[in-house]
Amino acid sequence: MYPFLSWMKSGDRQIFIIFNQKIRCRLFNRLMPMVTHLGGLTFSVCLFLVLFLLLRESRILLIEVPLALIISHILVQVAKRRWNRPRPYLREINIHVVENPLRDYSFPSGHSAAIFTWSTSIAFVIPWLALLFFILAILVAVSRMYLGLHYPLDVIVGALVGVSCAIGVHYFM
Numbered sequence: 001m002y003p004f005l006s007w008m009k010s011g012d013r014q015i016f017i018i019f020n021q022k023i024r025c026r027l028f029n030r031l032m033p034m035v036t037h038l039g040g041l042t043f044s045v046c047l048f049l050v051l052f053l054l055l056r057e058s059r060i061l062l063i064e065v066p067l068a069l070i071i072s073h074i075l076v077q078v079a080k081r082r083w084n085r086p087r088p089y090l091r092e093i094n095i096h097v098v099e100n101p102l103r104d105y106s107f108p109s110g111h112s113a114a115i116f117t118w119s120t121s122i123a124f125v126i127p128w129l130a131l132l133f134f135i136l137a138i139l140v141a142v143s144r145m146y147l148g149l150h151y152p153l154d155v156i157v158g159a160l161v162g163v164s165c166a167i168g169v170h171y172f173m
Contacts, residue, residue, distance in 0.1 A: 008153070015152040016088055019145035020096055028146060033098060036143035038136055039111025044069065047118065055126065064169050065121045072113045072165040076158065080105040089148040097148030109150045109158030115140045116162030124170050137162075 037043055051061055085107035089097040115137040123130035141155040150158075 012151045012153045013092070016092075016145055019142060019152070020088070020148055021094070023146070024096065032143040032146045035136075035139045036111060036147055036149075039109075039113075039115040039140040039144075041114075044114055044118065060125050060173070061121055064125075064166070064173055065118065067173075068117045068121060068162075068165040068169040069114060071169065072117050072161050073110065075161050075165070076108055076110045076113050079108050079157075079161075080110075083107050085151075085154070087149055088145075088151055095148045096146075101147075101149060106150055107154045107157065108161055109141070109144050109155045111144055112137070112141045112150075112155040112158030113162040113165075116159040117166045118162075120163045120166035121170065124166070 048062075048065060083105070085105050087102065087106040089095045089101055115133075119130065119133035119137040122133050137159070141159060144150040144155050145152060
């Protein structure tokens with residue numbers, strides 16, 4: 001079991017370095033700090049209000065999304081406190097990181113969980129928007145690594161939490 005964990009940790013770090021250092025360019029330097037906010041609270045609230053006001057077929061989202069987001073947020077916070085994984089910029093050297101980075105724990109990514117919760121919920125109710133939202137979700141996950149805030153495993157588990165919560169709530173409702 002320990003060789004597997006060692007391999008996971010090494011691979012996680014190597015993939016992080018690719019996203020944080022190897023693919024840097026002016027376009028991403030401007031784009032990623034904006035994209036990352038699509039997984040944040042402000043975007044979630046604004047999207048919720050827009051769908052509430054504009055799309056009648058999204059009424060089911062008014063129940064499912066907040067419930068799935070609450071559940072995913074609770075799971076993310078419990079996991080962060082359980083595993084206490086420091087953020088990459090606190091462990092690695094020569095990391096590109098945003099100004100005023102978050103100080104809480106890294107694992108799993110709450111931004112990834114939130115945007116994947118939204119994407120999955122939208123896929124159930126408004127399928128024609130699903131591809132767009134999953135592309136945005138992947139960009140948010142990449143932005144979290146690009147900005148030095150999360151390792152790949154953090155965003156993958158965050159995405160799995162978000163997808164699982166949205167699926168669970170959808171089928172429970």
